[in-house]
Amino acid sequence: MSSTGSSESRIALVDDDAAVRDALRWLFASRGHAVTPFDSAQALLSDRDPSRFACLILDLRMPGMGGMALLQTLQAQGYTPPTVFLTGHGDVPQAVAALKLGAVDFLEKPFDDNALVSLVEHCLQLDVAQRATYQQRGLVRQRLSELTPREHEVMVLFLDGKLNKQIADELAISMKTVEVHRARVLDKMGVKSAVELANLLKTYG
Structure with missing residues (x-):
């Protein structure tokens, strides 16, 4: 289940820990960014259009579908916004594997608030160029067809x-x-x- 979030939210947060969701929503709100939180991978997949976000913050390890599988599922569906993983120390090898899948970066818990905000703001800028490239590539493929x-x-x-x-x-x-x-x-x-x-x-x- 997701909160309604802001209609202008450009950041999606997927984490099964309610305390983490609340803390990060407050953190980003204090920096002028609205966050739409989701308590599971399936909740994000059920969203009307996950690609509408400009950045995804995913917990690597969650009950059911974890962050890695979620990223792969989103990539199979179409455009995937720049993605940041939050991970525990023992999950670092998986996080490195996620980078090979195209994630922008990962931060170990507990992470530095400023580092996370800076990383996400970088993703928001990166999304502009990546989305334009993705749309142009789609147009070229359509014309070829x-x-x-x-x-x-x-x-x-x-x-x-x-x-x-x-x-x-x-x-x-x-x-x-x-x-x-x-x-x-x-x-x-x-x-x-x-x-x-x-x-x-x-x-x-």
């Missing part, structure tokens, strides 16, 4: 540096047809040249 099989074939060949005549010979079509497909590919992908398309796919493909 709208190419016809033939347009995709032509695209692969001209990105490989082949001339229109070479593409025409390889696909057994006319040069005019190659030109039409090439123009359609560039138009659908929202670029003006093969170089621009190559850079787009390298960055977001």
Whole structure:
């Protein structure tokens, strides 16, 4: 079960310890940040849209689904906000494994309040860039999916540096047809040249 939280809350806290939830909600409120607390991994997963948060603070060890499994589940569902883990000393190897999954960092309990706030504020800034990249990548993939099989074939060949005549010979079509497909590919992908398309796919493909 989650509290209603602030409609402007950008931070989600998942911890089964009510005292920790209350303490952190107070801490972040004192620094001008609203926190929406959840008492379990399932409570966050049941939220209308977990990706709406700009930072997740997850307890690594909780009854039922722990923080690591929660992170993996969220990643499988789509965009995952920058994540910070709270962990006990014995959980450090797991926390390190969480970093390999993409978590930003972890803090051992008891942690320094200032260190946690600074880390979360870093995550809030990081979310802006990560979210923009994720959305752009999704747009590129959508545009790629709208190419016809033939347009995709032509695209692969001209990105490989082949001339229109070479593409025409390889696909057994006319040069005019190659030109039409090439123009359609560039138009659908929202670029003006093969170089621009190559850079787009390298960055977001």
